[in-house]
Amino acid sequence: MRQLQLECIEAHAEGEAGRVVINAAGLVQGATMAERLAYCRDHLDDLRRFLLREPRGFPGLCAVLVLPPVEPGSDLGIVVLEQGGFTPMSGSNTICTVTAVLESGIVPMLEPVTRVRIDTAVGTVETEAVVSGGKVRSVTVANVPAFVVGLDVPLEVPTFGTVAVDVVFGGGFFVQAPAAAMGLTIDPDRGRELTRAGALLKLAALEQLDVRHPLNPDIDAVGNIMLHSGDRQPGVQDRNAVVLTQGRLRADDPSTWTGALDRSPCGTGTCGRMAALHARGQLEIGEKFSHLSVIGTEFVGELLGTTTLGAYEAVLPTITGSGWVTGRSTWVLDDTDPFPAGFSVGDIWAPGL
Numbered sequence: 489m490r491q492l493q494l495e496c497i498e499a500h501a502e503g504e505a506g507r508v509v510i511n512a513a514g515l516v517q518g519a520t521m522a523e524r525l526a527y528c529r530d531h532l533d534d535l536r537r538f539l540l541r542e543p544r545g546f547p548g549l550c551a552v553l554v555l556p557p558v559e560p561g562s563d564l565g566i567v568v569l570e571q572g573g574f575t576p577m578s579g580s581n582t583i584c585t586v587t588a589v590l591e592s593g594i595v596p597m598l599e600p601v602t603r604v605r606i607d608t609a610v611g612t613v614e615t616e617a618v619v620s621g622g623k624v625r626s627v628t629v630a631n632v633p634a635f636v637v638g639l640d641v642p643l644e645v646p647t648f649g650t651v652a653v654d655v656v657f658g659g660g661f662f663v664q665a666p667a668a669a670m671g672l673t674i675d676p677d678r679g680r681e682l683t684r685a686g687a688l689l690k691l692a693a694l695e696q697l698d699v700r701h702p703l704n705p706d707i708d709a710v711g712n713i714m715l716h717s718g719d720r721q722p723g724v725q726d727r728n729a730v731v732l733t734q735g736r737l738r739a740d741d742p743s744t745w746t747g748a749l750d751r752s753p754c755g756t757g758t759c760g761r762m763a764a765l766h767a768r769g770q771l772e773i774g775e776k777f778s779h780l781s782v783i784g785t786e787f788v789g790e791l792l793g794t795t796t797l798g799a800y801e802a803v804l805p806t807i808t809g810s811g812w813v814t815g816r817s818t819w820v821l822d823d824t825d826p827f828p829a830g831f832s833v834g835d836i837w838a839p840g841l
């Protein structure tokens with residue numbers, strides 16, 4: 489007997505896989521996006537694991553629940569599913585969602601540009617899709633305001649000692665540091681070292697930092713980690729490795745010190761990075777910011793202006809990248825299935841050991 493059947497559009501944005509669930513509306517309760525995110529966190533974590541863990545998922549996979557809009561004039565709402573939990577916003581997953589809903593006809597496609605407004609638990613996001621021949625060529629995401637919580641904040645990191653990090657918000661809270669400050673290089677073949685270092689940075693951040701979003705107090709912890717190429721230098725390409733850490737991390741259990749690298753340049757991470765660069769005088773309003781991922785794919789960022797958000801000076805970031813639909817899927821749960829919430833095995837889920 490099937491007790492669950494999820495219809496999905498499989499996609500990727502600059503390499504990062506996003507599973508766009510298009511029949512989830514009846515699963516999520518809440519009058520606001522913040523209430524819906526809280527409902528997912530409180531009641532749907534087994535569903536998140538069902539979609540992202542084995543046998544239906546893999547470490548590098550994210551997903552999106554497409555929900556009815558909340559704000560007047562919006563087209564839809566999203567809640568993002570990552571291996572580390574439910575999150576309010578994601579650049580790559582927004583690009584996957586816009587590509588999926590336009591190419592499938594869920595939202596009408598208007599050439600040459602279609603605007604799609606998306607409600608999230610940290611505000612409404614405006615997107616612009618360049619479309620031709622029934623294909624979404626690129627998506628520009630005008631993300632929610634990004635801001636700096638602190639620059640060069642000293643963190644005591646297990647096995648690395650004191651590391652100076654930037655604490656930023658770009659749609660989620662990030663700790664960001666130069667890879668070189670931890671003796672690392674941004675190289676896909678060194679993914680294990682990068683994910684382990686990122687997990688240890690996150691452990692330190694969870695223990696030593698207090699963060700809280702001024703508009704949504706439920707957003708109150710560092711989510712992901714960015715290791716980047718350091719201060720901008722003329723003629724040097726900016727690149728990053730973003731570690732999407734697994735669920736609960738424990739200082740006394742090295743098997744939790746793992747994660748997966750974002751295969752895209754990470755839109756929320758790029759927005760947070762631009763906020764830090766602007767604060768450092770290394771990125772002007774209106775200046776294009778080419779940001780490469782660990783596999784060399786690109787988001788082009790740009791700051792449109794400044795604003796304030798609670799007590800924070802904030803910037804208005806956009807990122808532009810492309811998405812591709814890779815398939816359609818229907819995921820089911822038989823009520824005799826011994827793994828209703830999926831499972832993971834250390835050979836691919838704990839590569840850092």
Ligand SMILES: O=C([O-])C1=[NH+]CCC1
Binds near residue numbers: 504580752756
């Ligand atoms: O682009 C993004 O912001 C993210 N990609 C994967 C998780 C967050």
